[in-house]
Amino acid sequence: METFKRLKLYFWPYRRYFCISILSLFIVTAVTVIYPLILKYTIDEVFTRRQYALVPYLAIGFVLLMGIKGVAVYYHQYFGDLFGVSTVYELRNELYRKLQYLPFRYYDNAKTGDLMSRLAGDVEVFRFFLSFGSAQFLNFLLLTGFGFAIMLYLHPSLAVVTLCAMPFVGFTAYRFDKRVHVAFKHIREAFASLTTKVQENISGMNTVKALSRENNEINKFTDKNLNYKENHISTARIWGTFFPLMELFGNLCVVALLVFGGWLVIHDQMKLGELVAFFSLVWFIIGPLMQLGFILNSYSQSKAAGERLLQVLDEEDDRRNVPAAASHEEELPIKGHVQFIDVSLAYNEANEHALQSISFQAAPGKIIGLIGATGSGKTSVTQLISRFYEPTAGTILIDGKSSESYSPQHLRRNMGVVFQESFLFSCSIYDNIAYGRPDASREEVISAAVYAQAHDFIRELPDGYDTLLGERGLGLSGGQKQRIAIARAFLIKPSILILDDATSAVDMETEYRIQQSLREVMVGRTTFIIAHRISSLKHADEILVMELGRVIERGTHEQLIALPAGAYRRIYDIQFQDRDQEAQQAEGSRI
Numbered sequence: 001m002e003t004f005k006r007l008k009l010y011f012w013p014y015r016r017y018f019c020i021s022i023l024s025l026f027i028v029t030a031v032t033v034i035y036p037l038i039l040k041y042t043i044d045e046v047f048t049r050r051q052y053a054l055v056p057y058l059a060i061g062f063v064l065l066m067g068i069k070g071v072a073v074y075y076h077q078y079f080g081d082l083f084g085v086s087t088v089y090e091l092r093n094e095l096y097r098k099l100q101y102l103p104f105r106y107y108d109n110a111k112t113g114d115l116m117s118r119l120a121g122d123v124e125v126f127r128f129f130l131s132f133g134s135a136q137f138l139n140f141l142l143l144t145g146f147g148f149a150i151m152l153y154l155h156p157s158l159a160v161v162t163l164c165a166m167p168f169v170g171f172t173a174y175r176f177d178k179r180v181h182v183a184f185k186h187i188r189e190a191f192a193s194l195t196t197k198v199q200e201n202i203s204g205m206n207t208v209k210a211l212s213r214e215n216n217e218i219n220k221f222t223d224k225n226l227n228y229k230e231n232h233i234s235t236a237r238i239w240g241t242f243f244p245l246m247e248l249f250g251n252l253c254v255v256a257l258l259v260f261g262g263w264l265v266i267h268d269q270m271k272l273g274e275l276v277a278f279f280s281l282v283w284f285i286i287g288p289l290m291q292l293g294f295i296l297n298s299y300s301q302s303k304a305a306g307e308r309l310l311q312v313l314d315e316e317d318d319r320r321n322v323p324a325a326a327s328h329e330e331e332l333p334i335k336g337h338v339q340f341i342d343v344s345l346a347y348n349e350a351n352e353h354a355l356q357s358i359s360f361q362a363a364p365g366k367i368i369g370l371i372g373a374t375g376s377g378k379t380s381v382t383q384l385i386s387r388f389y390e391p392t393a394g395t396i397l398i399d400g401k402s403s404e405s406y407s408p409q410h411l412r413r414n415m416g417v418v419f420q421e422s423f424l425f426s427c428s429i430y431d432n433i434a435y436g437r438p439d440a441s442r443e444e445v446i447s448a449a450v451y452a453q454a455h456d457f458i459r460e461l462p463d464g465y466d467t468l469l470g471e472r473g474l475g476l477s478g479g480q481k482q483r484i485a486i487a488r489a490f491l492i493k494p495s496i497l498i499l500d501d502a503t504s505a506v507d508m509e510t511e512y513r514i515q516q517s518l519r520e521v522m523v524g525r526t527t528f529i530i531a532h533r534i535s536s537l538k539h540a541d542e543i544l545v546m547e548l549g550r551v552i553e554r555g556t557h558e559q560l561i562a563l564p565a566g567a568y569r570r571i572y573d574i575q576f577q578d579r580d581q582e583a584q585q586a587e588g589s590r591i
């Protein structure tokens with residue numbers, strides 16, 4: 001119940017729909033249990049006493065009752081659905097909102113398949129109980145309660161004899177629920193594993209094909225598919241075993257009714273109409289009792305689903321990190337002065353020293369380059385600036401104020417980040433560039449593309465800026481995708497621009513032109529360039545050379561190559577040695 005209490009926020013506003021649905025259900029149940037009484041009356045009063053003049057009235061009354069029942073069924077189902085659908089509409093929106101604001105840290109361990117199944121599957125399971133399960137449970141209580149009350153009223157001893165096998169039906173239903181609950185759980189797990197496999201396979205199709213692992217992939221999928229099939233078959237076995245059992249016990253009730261009831265009628269201790277009424281009523285009790293397992297199952301499944309939804313909703317998100325001062329965000333326009341004072345970062349216990357005591361200053365208008373071996377901490381530095389992660393020690397100042405005094409959203413609105421793996425949405429190139437500023441004019445979008453050296457190749461595409469991209473920007477080369485991502489960042493006119501290996505797939509000449517553009521676009525703003533190629537950052541105002549989470553050298557390109565035994569000098573020598581050798585070879589071949 002605790003789970004439902006905590007999710008009350010989502011269904012309580014729609015309680016009116018639930019009440020209408022339940023009220024309608026009450027009418028449906030009342031009309032349903034009146035049927036046997038009409039039957040009893042028709043047999044005992046009309047046919048036995050030959051009062052045939054009453055038949056038209058009874059027929060009209062019957063039709064009227066059916067009409068009332070029909071309308072009530074409609075309201076019960078419609079408002080029940082409305083209740084469930086409206087609730088999960090809110091819930092799904094809140095979950096999606098949550099996903100947008102969950103910190104990077106959360107996504108480090110999250111699995112796409114799992115999150116998808118929560119948003120789609122668990123929400124549906126929850127809706128099913130709200131729309132049908134809860135009403136079914138009330139229906140069960142009402143039908144059995146009313147039915148039993150009428151049976152007791154008509155003939156108490158026959159009621160007791162008839163219902164003597166009922167506990168067996170209840171017990172079998174309970175056992176069925178236990179078994180089928182586990183079986184359904186296995187089916188859901190097998191299905192989640194199957195869909196995760198498909199999702200991974202499609203995402204990694206390049207690797208599969210490049211390594212010719214198609215057959216291996218097919219075999220792995222077949223195994224998972226087989227597991228899914230077998231789980232379904234074993235569930236079918238449970239159904240096949242328990243349902244006839246429940247039906248058997250239900251029919252024992254009917255046999256008891258016919259034997260004892262028949263004997264009573266033969267000995268004139270009961271009227272025939274009463275026996276027929278009993279016969280109908282007993283099924284109103286057996287039917288819902290057989291469904292009890294289902295109802296309980298629906299309840300326990302929705303409870304489990306609700307818990308999984310709460311796990312996501314309870315996660316701390318970026319919105320909770322908004323400091324009081326950030327409510328006056330407009331008073332804090334960001335110029336882009338970034339300062340690190342003894343900043344350290346540990347992602348987790350296994351990785352305690354991603355960054356150690358980093359200090360530097362980046363004034364607006366400056367370009368800071370970061371270079372170093374892979375895993376040395378370059379990206380981590382920039383992730384702290386944009387508050388994707390929080391430092392474990394030290395202080396980060398943005399325009400002289402702690403980065404924590406800005407909300408992550410406000411900070412990021414003033415920042416342009418281009419990752420090495422540029423993600424493009426499956427929409428037009430134009431919309432991809434305008435993603436961060438949908439209100440930008442067409443001229444501004446084109447100008448950003450021109451600066452990012454993307455305009456020329458976009459113009460040559462059949463539909464130009466309106467060219468639609470595939471799910472992962474398919475149809476474009478790596479360098480083209482990177483340039484669209486750079487245009488996207490340029491368009492928001494960021495106070496701080498971070499290019500994380502963002503031109504690694506771009507040829508040297510184009511990269512040089514992008515660097516020229518940078519100087520123009522980023523006047524008075526701060527730029528961080530992470531690169532492995534010295535040519536990408538040799539014009540930076542300051543270059544930080546990183547190793548094992550520390551800054552081991554800093555200075556301009558000229559200052560750093562002047563350090564003969566320095567790490568930067570070593571990288572420089574490696575990168576330029578080949579070029580020098582090539583130049584010498586070219587010179588030699590010309591002679």
Ligand SMILES: Nc1ncnc2c1ncn2[C@@H]1O[C@H](COP(=O)(O)OP(=O)(O)OP(=O)(O)O)[C@@H](O)[C@H]1O
Nearest residue numbers: 108347348351354373374375376377378379380381
């Ligand atoms: N999300 C994360 N969770 C745990 N550890 C991480 C995470 N991101 C990075 N690390 C670890 O932190 C260290 C620094 O990583 P970082 O990505 O900053 O290096 P980098 O210099 O940018 O590397 P590259 O040049 O390969 O991009 C590495 O040891 C890396 O494994």
